[in-house]
Amino acid sequence: MINCVGCRIDGAKSPYCESLCLIRQCAMSRGLETCSGCGEMEHCEKLGAITEHNTDALKRLKTGI
Numbered sequence: 001m002i003n004c005v006g007c008r009i010d011g012a013k014s015p016y017c018e019s020l021c022l023i024r025q026c027a028m029s030r031g032l033e034t035c036s037g038c039g040e041m042e043h044c045e046k047l048g049a050i051t052e053h054n055t056d057a058l059k060r061l062k063t064g065i
Contacts, residue, residue: 004050006057007034022046036061 005011007024017024023046027035035041041061051058 036064
């Protein structure tokens with residue numbers, strides 16, 4: 001279990017972020033810094049694992065906050 005603060009927040013990232021996080025791996029494979037630039041963001045199963053329990057996370061991605 002990790003305490004994810006998001007990819008855009010400055011600060012230390014764990015090894016999980018770079019090599020195991022499926023959401024980050026997907027964004028990076030598409031040449032994106034985060035999911036916010038992905039056209040499939042709202043219907044993504046990987047991201048949905050987070051946003052279904054944290055609707056603020058999806059709102060922040062949509063607005064770039």
